[in-house]
Amino acid sequence: MKSPKPLSDQDIAKAFDGDRLRQARQLALRTKQSLADPLGVSPAAIGQYESGATPPRAELIPLLAHELDVPREFFAAGRPLARLETDDAFFRSLRSTTAKQRAKAVSYTEQLWELVHVIEKHVRLPAVNLPGFVSGENKPDVFPRDPIAAARALRKAWGLGTDPIPHLVRTIENQGIVTVLVPLVEEEVARIDAFSTMSLSRPIIVLSPDRANDVYRHRFTAAHELGHLVLHGDRPGGDPALEREADRFAAEFLTPGLIVQNLLPRRVDFRKLNQLSEQWGVSIKSLIYRCREVGLLSDATARRAYIRLNQLTEQGVVATQSVYQFVGEVPSLLRRAVELAEAHDVTIRSLAQELAWKPSQVRRMLGDADERPTLKLL
Structure with missing residues (x-):
């Protein structure tokens, strides 16, 4: 041809x-x-x-x-073109982002939709399994408005029970929600660590590890954005109250209150908190907050615990772990779809030609920001 x-x-x-x-x-x-x-x-x-x-x-x-x-x-x-407005997206760090930064994020999401659209010409992606979502619109009243009740409802809809979720991002992708992890490293956008939208033909979550390359924070952020998709698909972004609701959803989705409250220590015990952190895939800080939330710790005791946690972190006793050490937390849906397409003679270059992009832009969208060859010592 x-x-x-x-x-x-x-x-x-x-x-x-x-x-x-x-x-x-x-x-x-x-x-x-x-x-x-x-x-x-x-x-x-x-x-x-x-x-x-x-x-x-x-x-x-x-x-x-x-x-x-x-x-x-x-x-x-x-060529097909998605058109988003800033209010169509939810930003994890809303207060610290400028209009220019948010406009960049919105344009990025538009192009991400274009990439998904072209990939779906060649590979069938998982169907969207988000109750109430139909082709860019979210039916109202499918989920409870209360964040805790909504988190429990989604766990039930996805058959997750009340156990820890070992691979959160993979779980989200398996439900047909496009999730990407792209390092927005430019100084002007470094503070945008996540955003999401329900306004396109598939729900989209964009995550970045650059602000804090911490797998627990990354998981909480992914759950936070999932909360926006579940709770706020029919509401414009920009309201700090919606951010707080998404936080409550994330906490309940990752650590169901009825279960975890019986596991939390009755006093500040960092050894026990660390065990629970590894078991449930959440930070010790969030577990301290949970202890205060269910009345196990007073506000004053929780503040002292946060101070001690910061000291332990500075001393290296409590260390963060890179997202890239956990395969199930690194998005792979689009990359694997492209790999499957390549087996049928669809290449990065041919996808770029369909999109009228440079091939390097396709690779960046797939998370391959660094195109240098890797040195391997034998």
Whole structure:
């Protein structure tokens, strides 16, 4: 099969998609002013290109592609495009993120949906098993509004009982929820450690280990985002009260209160807390909070326990463990789907061609941010 004839700059200008420019600019954390300057146009002109009021001149297409590090063909209309608003996503670190950072995260999620859409042309992914979710819409009143009751309901729906969940992220992916772990390492987005959305054809959770490469924090964050999907699919993001509800959901989903309250020590016992931490896959800090929550510790005793925990952590007695040491907590759904597709002659390069991306962008989306070869000593 012959490759399609490359589009000329004139062709791309005629079929220019302003949303593509907006998406690429936000992903690159570029303002309209910073993009306009090297092109020799005004910020208002960039706004007109993005709104579709006027297309850029053909000679500007290669310059736009160079500045935003995308192929020229990326700007041509004709490919499926997801359109998200900032309010469509829930951000784990809402108060510490700027509008520009959230816009980058939203554009990233749009592109993630595009990658999933293309992969599903070649591989059948697990069906979404999230009661009430149908093609980007969440039916109201399927789950209780109370976070604790909702966590118990989801455990029941997924057949998890009341036991510890050994591989949380794998469990989430097996229910058809797209989950990715992407290090957002740029200084401007370092504080965005998770976000999620129910507004596309599949629920999506994006996690990053960069702020705290700690598997227990990672698991709690994944459960927190799952709480948003279950509780808040019909509500806009941005409300701190929703973040607190998602925290309560996560605590109950990971450590069912009716079970764990009988296991918690009646006094501060770090040896026992560490055993429970390893058994249930949650941090000692969260277990101390649970002790206070069920009345086993007073507020003053809990504060002293937190102080002592910080000291033990600084001394290296309590050590964090990397997410990458736990295979079941590293997302693998999309990577394994691509590996399966490769067995049928679908390559990273051919997927990139369908998307009009660079192959390196596909690899980044799959979590392969570092493309250097690995040195192995025999």
